[in-house]
Amino acid sequence: MIDLIVLPLIKIVFVLTGVLITVMYLVLLERKVQAWVQARLGPMRVGPHGVLQPIADVVKLFVKEDVTPARAEKWVFTAAPIIVLVPALIAFAVIPFGPEVNLFGRPVPLYITDLNVGLLYIVSVAAIGVYGIILGGWASNSKYPLLGSLRSSAQLISYELAVTLTFVSVILAAGSLSMVEIVEAQRNNGIWFAFVQPVALFIYFVGALAETNRNPFDLPEAESELVAGFHTEYSGMRFALFFLAEYTNMIVVSAVATTLFFGGWLRPFPNVEWLSFLGLVPPWIWFTLKTFALLYLFLWIRATLPRYRYDQLMQLGWKWLIPLAIANIIVTAAVKVVLGS
């Protein structure tokens, strides 16, 4: 009973709280990193160096008036942010934060579940998130949101292809769809898949930028063109949900990249003996560090690059990334056959 219901529930609560707090502070981190890059200070007023800023933001968003446009589809308008957020959150179900540990004399795996189709599960929940964006734009009954949502969904679907194709080459390398087994495969091979599959990593990262609507692919909400894209008409808590979903998605893609390419919870160079002192750091800390390193990259890129144009983005996705990903799969498979025989 404990193993079946209580433990997973505790883990879910832990992960959700952790994720939400991380998101809040990721926003602060983003503002701070941007500020450092741009030679300014960023939030400084709420608490020392602005550390309480996220709390102030949340309070503000909670008490703000929640406006629904007069001729909006009320139910769909309300449901859309939830449809975006929920898939982002439930993706964490299969992300392994660490191996099994002993807590109170009981082996507790540091992941909610280990699905045998874990990687595909992540792809599938990401596919659901698209609906929230389309519907949010449609239900607002306004032109900029509609344009933004059509762009956004087309972008997400296109880049999802490229990203999924990179998954295939990782699966070929690991021989499993389970996230935990992919990490274990990297331990057994003694090398992170980032070095085995550098092309896949590159495509995945570009695709991830596009899937999370981050600069330079932040077209759906390109403020200078479409005002705010699909969430132009949203305010208050419902806007906060969209915002939350965007940052949650950033964490998800970084965590997946960590798992697939950077050895998940494994310490760097898991098979080098004389580096074993690195093992003193708990695995979940390694996981967090790697994830945040990737997140930092997201923030850094946002501060540096201009924005692509919509057709250029599509061209990049379809004419470069997808063929490259397919070629990568073919090469991976060929190498695997040659090495296997």
Added chain:
Amino acid sequence: MEPDAGRSMFDTDELVINMGPQHPATHGVLRVVLKLDGEKVVDADVVLGDLHRGVEKLTENRDWTQIVLLTDRLDYVASAAANLAYVETVEKLMSIEVPRRARYVRTILAELQRLASHLVWLGSHAMDIGAITVFLYCLRERELILDLFEEYCGARLTYNSMRIGGLPQDVPSGWLPKVLRYCDVQEEKLVEYETLLTQNRIWLQRTRGIGAITGEAAIAVGLCGPSLRGSGVPRDVRKDEPYAAYDEIPFDIAIGSNGDTYDRYLVRLEEMRQSIGIIRRAVEGLPEGPVMAKVPRLIKPPAGETYHANESPKGEIGFFIASDGRSTSPYRLRVRPPSFCNLQALPQLVRGHLVADVIAIIGTIDIVLGEVDR
């Protein structure tokens, strides 16, 4: 199955959207009515007047000195340029000989103003295309210019920095070395902006071939200033009809070749370099002497009319003034605002491009709505 030109392959309804007046990328209260086919712009209509304050009419009830203050409010990111154009027109009307030192200081102020204006342009243009960091870098350097202006005339935005016949005061002591120090800093920082943009693949993709216009077409539609020079027309009022001290200070005119957004970007960057050079030479060659000519206390130009143009950061800013010779205010004052004239090219530039390009093109023609609507 010939897909008709200018329209996309898929059949979609034409969508009319209002870009502005409340839109983050229209630099104020510009309203552009875009007719879209998908994301492609079929037609654009510029709707003006949201910032109209009747500046030209107001001048008829102000005396000649007070009008300098109104010209501040035309192009509020380059008010010294409008100040200069106005006072020179009145001086021309009254045939006042301005002291040489005043002309040099005016040149320095005008070029500082050009740098400040181009910094705002570069920052907002880059931000429109998504490079936010450049914006903050540009404003950081503009701050230095504002400090210089503040030290000179006490104001940071609307300077009221010129007087008919010269300048309100001589430069403060220790100001010129600061100007030179600023020039050094700015020269370094220009490299920094270029690192972020000039060779950036995304920047190139977003600006090359976007909003291209040939020299003849640009002249026909009345483009002026850097936007015209981007199309390869070497027209610069500073060279062609020198004013202030430009006839004594050597500098080059930057011109582009393709007339696209990227060329206009390069032209303005080169202009900033030239401006730094002009400021340096003007500071070096600054003559001694008074900064104010002898002008009567009550300015009352003789009856007549005149037109005089300057090269403002945005282009050719001209003042037409008619005086009846009796009253202490102009009979009629008319501004030829460069932003307004350049904006007329917008529909022609954006046609056939995508919505995202409209933003880039509005950015590249560098308009200020205060000047467009007056």
Added chain:
Amino acid sequence: MGEAIAFYTLAALILGFAVLVITARNTVHSVLFLVANFLFVAALYVLLGAQFLAVIQVIVYAGGIVVLYLFVVMLVNLKRPPEAHRDRRRKAGLGLAFSLVILAEVVAIAVFGLVQPAHLAAPKAPLPPEAADNVQQVGWALYTQYLVPFEVASMLLLVAMVGAIVLARREL
């Protein structure tokens, strides 16, 4: 017991959303209910031990096909829904009755099977496919025994793709 609860809940949801799909006035709502329906069908697949197919169902159906529907519904921006004007020639009641007859027939067969469950109710191979091997099993069958149909299916998709693009072009 657990399976029964899960089955009845899912069955109720599946049928409920299916009914909503065909009764909703607004086509966009219809599409939404269809997504919900597909998601619960996917859950049913998990219950049946077909995790791989469940995920495929979500990715392909919910993530791909229905998004296509949504796009078309938005492109075909109807001012007036087709149901708005009545057509006397239509005999909807007949269709309804006809469908119910089919339902009765199938249920009768099924219940007959319940009464005589000798060959149906008792599983011939009682073990459900082992969860961990599901992907492998399906993959193995797909790429050995059914390789040719698999390739044919991919050709079918290619043809459909080309066909759809040609149809969606401005001029036929």
Added chain:
Amino acid sequence: MTPITPVHYIVLSAALFTIGVIGVLVRRNVIVILMSIELILNAVNINLIAFSRQLGDPVGQVFAIFIICVAAAEAAVGLGIILAFYRNKETVNIDEMSLMRW
């Protein structure tokens, strides 16, 4: 409560199938009709997978994959036709789709 047998799944599938058929026969919006066809295909899939478990044979699932494949093709072409039709007739009413050409 009786254990869940394939019969339960068959009945569920039959009901879903019937709902789909009703949709096809009663609705006049072609898009809804296509969606009803998807419901029917899903009903078939449920059957296939239920039997696949019953017989401990993955072939049922393989066939379900083929059906999903066909559904995708059907949706793409069907929606393409609808778009082409809508462009010419400004309607998606099936009753007005009686012409073979226009």
